[in-house]
Amino acid sequence: MREWLQDPATRSRLRGSLLAGGIGDALGAKTEFDSIDRIREIAGPAGITDLIPAYGGIGRITDDTQMTLFTLEGLVRAHAGARREQGTFATADTAVPVEQSLQLAYQRWLHTQGIAWERARGPQETSPEPDGWLVTNRELFSRRAPGLTCFGELEAYGRTGVRAGVDKPVNNSKGCGGVMRAAPVALWSDDLAEVFRLGAESAALTHGHPSGYLSSGAFAVIVHELLLGKPLLDAVATARVELEKYQGHEEQSVALDQALALAREGAPTPEKLETLGQGNIGETALSMSVYVALTTTDANSALLASVNHSGDSDSTGSVCGNLVGAMYGEEALRTDWLEKLELAEVIGRLADDALAEFGPDAPGDDRWYARYPAY
Template structure:
């Protein structure tokens, strides 16, 4: 079989080899660097754990949560009859990752690619799993064919409406929403070429949410995740990006950093319910600052009277990077629905960003 060249122009846009040391790593000369594929898996798996942990209490108030879970969390809950069920948060994150892999394949095979359009195609395939019919034709290859993803678990109305109305791949949403549907799915974008993280996160958020704050909050979180992956501490990562965005996103980051770092739900609720992007950003930063370990941080992220599955998923993405290896070794890893898909997409995304395309081009369409 002909070898596919791995050095392509598209890599300058999308990819950054994880085998190369970052500037910070070269400066600090750390003796141990976590492989990028393990970081991606920790990030996505911990996000799925947080999503699952919050799924069954998403619409419960704090009093109801305490009555239902007087001893806190032990195993991942049963939601809609499924132990460890994931929701649209993890589903859309996986489709975003699949879109990134397909974008890399397209760039390799065709020499040209518009990643937001390919990711949009992926999100439209997710729409099909929600028993919806897009206006534009989509294929039936990959995640869309896995029947486990056909579960409809309170998906965000803004995402549904925007995707229903899309007539072409890459078309921007026509709405004024800044819901957390932008930030909950952005984690895979944190691992593309460093200088493309912000722009790609904003472009992909604009596919479903038209408000600048929704797009900026997603971009800020992707940048924070990237900084964590490159070795920064949470406070350093968040503070370094706070003043490069508009007032709402900047203030959300600062609220997350300045709120007292205690794990009482009453403190978390001072930051809002997480239904809109900047509140979800604040809660995620706060939960990560409070976290003693992965499990504790996830519990803080979901225990409030708001969008618990989304704040759990968002914070989980960062917690997976902050506590390397804990997600992979945690008892909840085996309980998460679609763990096999999470592991496969993490591995394939790592291959794609490193330019190792030979296996991927035989398994992924370039569109």
């Protein structure tokens, strides 16, 4: 039984992780890949200090948060479906693999990006419309500069129905599109090897290079440990143990070592942060986010530091937000940012539903299974 999921502190950490991820995403949305000099021209000499307009409004999220929500929905549906079919849940024996549930969740996201459901769903899916509660939220139906790799590989699945994986790589991409959406995998299990495995497999659906999927496995383990209240350094060390079990881990291992070494030099600056990379590939998105989380003392300053650099600012904002939100909890986040964050109510509701589904007293009524139908 997973009683820790009923702890109010866990609820605060999970909601904080998802909400802070959205805030970081929104803080960096306007200036993705702008130079730090350009950011200072746009936002002032101190760089980004508050939410600025992007995608026609304040607090607008990007594909990073959209896909994170669909990751969590896919996990909830896989878990609920297994419970309904078997009476008790066993990760290894689900009738439909959780990876397939995640694949279909991402196909629903693809549909929100303007792809007709008949093209997005894949040849094995015959439903005339996408189902479940999440896809009914019309604010999700907006393109926010989706990554070309994610978009292209999900379109390919829509044509072929062939699911990729760690043992069947779809390409050689190590882009950050896998790690940016992987935080919810932390909830899947208390077996850290399984959390890492599924984190990696969730990313391998679209990214076939080890640094594209092992970063996601490590990230999921780190978030899992933070949700339990573990210190970040301990969480990173735990993730490293799992990471080093996999072939091709060296780039991510080195990137994390560089982040830890840089953190010993004190408070973050854009210039220091940029020595770790641009955050557009899996290993640097994670290492840059870990560095910022280690060298700040509160969630809000971490969120700002994570987006003030000449790189993939919305992705590092999202990943770092997932980390510091889990570290400090929802109550630590600026209320004015929460009030302006797009889909904040949906994010919070989905987090609460996930805690209910993965907790010891999961709902079993027809309304719940209509909200989260199997797979």
